[in-house]
Amino acid sequence: MKGADLINTFLPDELLMEIFQRLEAKLDLDACALVCSKWRRNERASRRTIKIAASGAADRLLEHAVGRFTGLVNVFIDERLPSAYHNPVVSSRARRNSLSSPAELHNVTGNNSAEENEPERFCLSDAGLGSLAQGCKGLEKLSLIWCSAITSLGLINIAENCRTLKSLDLQGCYVGDQGLIAIGQSCKLLRDLNLRFCEGLTDTGLVGLAQHRGNSLVSLGIAACAWITDTSLQAVASHCHCLETLSLDSEFVKNEGIISVARGCGSLKTLKLQCMHISDEALEAVGSSCSSLEMLALYNFERFTDRSLSSIAKGCKKLRCLTLNDCHLLTDRSLEFVARGCTKLTHLEINGCQNIETSGLEYIGRLCPGLFELSLFYCPRIRNSAFMEVGRGCSLLQVLQLVDCLSINDDAISHIAQGCRNIRKLHIRRCYEIGSKGLISVGENCKLLTDLSIQFCERVGDEALIAIAEGCSLRRLNVSGCHQITGNGLSAVARCCPDLVYLDISVLKHIEDMVLAELSDECPKLKDIVLSHCLQITDVGLAHLVKGCSQLETCQMVYCPLVTASGVATIVSSCSKIKKVLIEEWKVSERTKRRVGSVLSFLCVDLL
Incomplete structure (x- = not known):
């Protein structure tokens, strides 16, 4: 009926919130919040998880988030995430002298000098953590990653207000013993605790927590804590x-x-x-x-x-x-x-x-016989006969990773391919004796393979890639440094693997623009592509690529001498979902920097 709000009339708030909680994509939730004020109110109340940066105006951002999303139970705060607010002051993450006493370096109340606090005022502070404690008393999971300005005072505030806390990650936080003891005394449901790189803690803090919360603690991580x-x-x-x-x-x-x-x-x-x-x-x-x-x-x-x-x-x-x-x-x-x-x-x-x-x-x-995953890194003494036994006895094997295994060749890969036909992920790097023969056997026998990486396997050529493409429906492919592979092999991949989402063809000498045109025509799901050191790729190829690969999220193209500022602009302006472009800074126009500076990452080479 025109003008009648039938959905909101008959759909109770409880059911609407249940629907919102089952939506996983943030974009879907944001779209729902735009329908009407009722939906926005319920959507905000249904949010259970947020992830924000610890730098920038972190306290203000957290205060706004807590006030807006009243049902939060999982909060992730990470200084490594890009800040929503640009500020020229860089937050301090300088490590304290590991030979100094924690009591001398960081007192319980966190009353540091004005000079010390000056560079940290844009980090998440105890005040921001206090806003979180007051607004999210049902908090169950809290991660504070490299939040260097947090002290015991902030943790005490969390302990006093968030009694249902089950998981606490303090990686890289310079908190003191009293804060950890307070968590132990008040958070009776605490199960998971991560203390990696918490340099301010001593035995006093961990002993105190263990005495109070030993009966509930299930998981504990400790790293680089010199006083424990x-x-x-x-x-x-x-x-x-x-x-x-x-x-x-x-x-x-x-x-x-x-x-x-x-x-x-x-x-x-x-x-x-x-x-x-x-x-x-x-x-x-x-x-x-x-x-x-x-x-x-x-x-x-x-x-x-x-x-x-x-x-x-x-x-x-x-x-x-x-x-x-x-x-x-x-x-x-x-x-x-x-x-x-x-x-x-x-x-x-x-x-x-x-x-x-x-x-x-x-x-x-x-x-x-139940071996599911086998990874061998830098094992130069293992020879082919070992893989013959694995092929015979481990038919359930699905993941095989080989790096710098210099004594194996095509026979080893053939043994695996013929005996382990459930292989789904095969990664090989710098195994120089492995060539096309072994990979052809994989294409003929391992029909479930979706993830293939053969980095710097210089004996692998187009015939191997064609066999793989015709026999397997690849989603991820990395052939960087395989110099014998040309456009013929990659054309076969484009034709036969329409579900391809990741492709690394860096350091390939014989790849031209036509390959990118074929990817555009045949691989619409492509999200990530690495083109670095492809000497013959030009702006024309990039223009072809973006026509069909509208889902592209990342593109790396450093040391591509024929790519110019025009090609960079083509990528960032044509791909609405682009998140990261790695390129030399001098190739980017000022206009592109102004428009999409947040997605640009520059190759940093210091010439001294």
């Missing part, structure tokens, strides 16, 4: 019996701290360690006490041996994900222990473990 030692971990072990996830990066923690956690937190499921002073004794305690462990990541370990992995394999039968990064004393025996003891393994990453060779991976292939 084994004393804190012993408190965690004594009070946090429900802890399931621990991520620890520290130069000051020793065996005693890890042993305490292993014995006191038997429910641990995820353990990530980068601690240079721990040895076999600590990991033996993990193996003997943490039978529920499912994920283990060990980074830069130089003091533990195969003995550690033997203990893990004996005691952690539920282990599914294992990462070994720069563990120089480990040998094939470690992988043999894991393969025999942890047959449920689904994810394996080996990075820079120079003494792991072929036989260890052969055991994984024979004894871990």
Whole structure:
């Protein structure tokens, strides 16, 4: 009926808000808010999550957001995000002297000198956090990433007002012990806590939190906190019996701290360690006490041996994900222990473990049939026969990543392709012996492949890319540095892969404008393209590209000598969804800078 508001008459507010909460796209929510004042009011009340920058006029922005969206439960504040307000004053993120006492550097009330506060007045401050605390008393998740001006005073305000807080991320915040203790005393539902790069904390703060909130804490992350030692971990072990996830990066923690956690937190499921002073004794305690462990990541370990992995394999039968990064004393025996003891393994990453060779991976292939993802970085001693065993035994494998594996060739890739036909993601970088033969086998056998990256595999040519295009429906393709690939191979990709959303053809010598014209005609979903170092691409090719690829969001085209300011203007003016263009600054006109300066990123090269 003309003039009658039937929707608002019969649709109750509660149902309208339920509809709004099921809309995920911000653009859809914004469109709904423009329908009428009732819809705008309900849409604002239904918003549960916001993400804003911590720099610029952060306090004012947060105050406005809290006043407008009254139902917020998840708030993410990150100084790394671009600010909505331009201000010439750059927020201070200077690190304090790590050798100074936290009490000397940052007191509880945060009353720093006027001179110190001057460069930080445009950061998020305790006043802004106070507005959040007063306006969002139902807050459940709060992330403060690199908010360097926040002190204990701000955290105390959050603790006193946001009693339902469940997750707190303080990465890079220089908060003090009293604020953390206040969170422990008041936030009885706290489950997740991230203290990475919180340089102002000492054992006093973490011990106090553990004593008050140990019964609820499930996840804890600590990194680069010079004043947190084994004393804190012993408190965690004594009070946090429900802890399931621990991520620890520290130069000051020793065996005693890890042993305490292993014995006191038997429910641990995820353990990530980068601690240079721990040895076999600590990991033996993990193996003997943490039978529920499912994920283990060990980074830069130089003091533990195969003995550690033997203990893990004996005691952690539920282990599914294992990462070994720069563990120089480990040998094939470690992988043999894991393969025999942890047959449920689904994810394996080996990075820079120079003494792991072929036989260890052969055991994984024979004894871990559920392997889903395999990543090998800088493993020059692993040879083709290992991949023959993986191909035979790991038919469920879907993700394979190989970087600088210099002893394998086409035979290794053929073994994988013929045995692991469920491969969906294949990334290969700088494996110089791999050529077209192995990739042709992938195209013939791996019909589910959607994500292919073959960076700097100089033996791969057009015939491989044609086979891949005809056999697989790619969504992501990276062939940067594959100098034998020409427009013929990429034309096949354009014709056969209409769902392509990401393409990197940087450092290809033989790519001309015609390729961009074919992409425009055949790949309308393309969102991200990398053209850097393509010496024959011109403004004409870019004009062809934007005609059909209207969804383009990012474009990188540095060191393209035939691209001019006109080509840059074509990209930014024709693509309404463009978010980032990487280009040399001297190629951009002043008019383009004024119109779309926020989407331009410039290559920075300092010539001294």
